Amino acid sequence: MGFVLDGKACSAQQGDTVLTAILTQATRLRESEFGGAPRAGFCLMGACQDCWVQTEDGQRLRACSTLIDDGMRLRTKVGT
């Protein structure tokens, strides 16, 4: 499956979560709104809410519990 991460074309396996798809390509999912440090999720079971990522059009997805979809356009940095 093809998806776009921070403007770059990437590929993922069908059945990968958004978290798995991104972390196969990068070390982070997002930056903390408070200290700006990188974050990459924590509980993987929808409890900690630390893995919310944004699509290019500003929609928010919980990366650990959303499966990657063909053509998704995701960003790890707000404003890129």
Place this chain on the structure above:
Amino acid sequence: MTSKRFVIVGAGPAGMRAAEQLVAAGERPVVIDEAPLHGGQIYRQPPPQFNRDRSDLYGFEAKKASAVLDRFEALRPQIDYRPHTLVWQIESNALQLLHAGRSETLPFDALILATGATDRVLPFPGWTLPGVYTLGAAQIALKFQACLIGPRVVFAGTGPLLYLVAWQYASHGGQVAAVLDNAPFGTKLMATPKMLARPSVAAKGAYFLARLRMAGVSIHNGVSLIRAEGKARVESLTWRASGVTHTTPCDAIGSGHGLRSETQLADLAGCAFDYNALEQSWLPTRDATGRSSVRGVYLAGDGAAVLGADAAELSGARAALAALEDFVKPTSMGLASQLERESGAHLRFREGMETAFALPKRWAAEAPDDLIVCRCEEITAGELRACVKTTGTREMNRLKALTRIGMGRCQGRMCAPAASRLLADAAGCELKDVGRLRGQAPVKPLPIHLMRDVVDSGFVPLEERDD
């Protein structure tokens, strides 16, 4: 089938068994689950595209897992199964659901809460770095996604999962850099008599430990975690044991200190809570049948008290019998008392586990001021201590109002065990006396358009609109 509506929240071992019991009595329960597939966390199923073997997924538990998963699958035509659905509020005998971006109100007569548990985390500096996950997360990566959290992993904390997950990684191509148990080795010997309440489980634990040792994995007891460090992601963990400080290079850390029950929905349903000294936390009150303090609300599985998957199956079935008895007709008391009797061994075993994997007693006293306690909003141990010092607060909800601890996106799921211990330590009182964070709706983030709709409808009380 009666006209009564039975609703089960959670499709793990407790929820699946409750559904079975209700269907056997001729009812058609609604089963709501946040996950896309039934099984809960313990029997989490990979996406269908992955096509993986159950003996590889569930190890020793494969036969048991297959049995309960297949039986639930067979029930599907006889239940109203709603996966991918979040319950975000309970009020006036109705659930507020979120599914595919839409909210729905579901009234109920009997509600069985089988909400499960998450890792109980006592954080250490650096725990927010990419590559640091809970032990549960490390296991989910493997079971659900066929991934490791990193090629070279340190497992740290305490609890039975520490050794189980370490062995699962070692046997699936992972390099286990170290297993660091906060509990001293002596506690495991002290716990042996109670652990023998379930000899086969105790034997499995001994097996994982032996296999890890045979594989040459470095295992240490009585460890204090000092700091995880790294730039883009974690690169090392520094720890101390027997007065000596070590730094272990790694690409990932799996950490946890046992499990904590997911009790927010019971709270919203109005259930009374009691302090449970064994679990060191406030839990919804229930009797041996699973009845809560609220008529029509039943509690089962790890969400009521952490006793593990086998006990969850028993308590799920028992709670369903109680609900049937209250709303339909008296049930077979033979089965009910058998389920209660079998649960006894699980409680004794759990007491042994809490001794074997004792939480570090001095964790709160030793946590540095710059430790981030709240991952959501980066509130530090120092800020919590300063608040206690300047305001004299001794209560969790007061601490929340003053510092925002527990007010972020996770609603205290990740920080509450740590924050309550820091508060008790700083205020010089017992953990029990600082109370517990009250559950607030919505229990998990909702899309803003949905919030606007419900606020417009007046559903969310004004004082709860903060987040």
